[in-house]
Amino acid sequence: MRSVGLGVDLVRPLSWVADTQGMYYDAGVPSALEALLAGLTFSPELLDRARALRRRLVAEGVTKYNVDVGRWRRPAGAARVVLVPGQVEADASIRFGGGSVRTNMGLLRAVRLLEPDAYIVYKPHPDVVIGMRSAGVGENAADSLCDAVVLHASMRDLLEQVDAIHVLTSLAGFEALLRKKMVFCHGRPFYAGWGLTRDLDPPLRRGRQLDLDELVAGALLVYPTYCHPVTGRFTTAEAALDLLLAQRERGAVLPWWRRALRPCLAFLKQRKDRAAGEEQ
Secondary structure (H helix, E strand, C coil), rough: CCCCCCCCHHCCCCCCCCCCCCCCCCCCCHCCCCCCCCCCCCCHHHHHHHHHHHHHHHCCCCCCCCCEEECCCCCCCCCCEEEEEECCCHHHHHHCCCCCCCCCCHHHHHHHHHHHCCEEEEEEHHHHHCCCCCCCCCCHHHHHCCEEECCCCCCHHHHHCCEEEEEECHHHHHHHHHCCEEECCCCCCCCCCCCEEEECCCCCCCCCCCCCHHHHHHHHHHHHHEEECCCCEEEEEHHHHHHHHHHHHHHCCCCCCHHHHHHHHHHHHHHHHHHHHCCC
């Protein structure tokens, strides 16, 4: 539950993480999230909260950024439809959480091999779509490995209508789990390794079998901190969701100074992406 708008546009998040052990996207070292998911005893009260929150997130169609407004309809006659969300390849989540596959095109190739008869939908990362981050290597040829490239359709529409999703480390995989979709992890995101996903490159640790609401309780209720954007005070996940829905109702309108900053931010971000690519 981040925001209505992109982080690359300097839209402030409602949820924050401070981790004294590692960081949730770094599969190479233990994190506080991993420790609590591995060892926490989930009370009935906590699981009731998690279940209610999950159902509300699904019913309201909440996703990480809540920006896409385009509609998408499942192709008629397609027996199996799978979604492949693109990521920014220079991001830390891939550098520290990726497995043997670490590029969008590599992921698409792997999905085509695993699902030769499926209708594959590829959705590039929204930061790439608006030109704020660099596309992955060869990503402009993504249409040669999938059946459709979808730029502006809402993640809600896609997740509701596809049969499965293949991810590197994308949070879209967690959003798909909330909707009880089949999730294939080619990397090692925080939600892999707990018996809820099909892991092509399993995490080195973890292994506890969690049910969905236990994962939700740890990842959305216990681990993050939620801050009210006006008062600056701590708040609950449920109150943060209320705020998010109110913001979405008003619409994601960037102030003029943020729109003016976009070219400069895009230049700096893309230069950083190129530097990270050279390091890899």
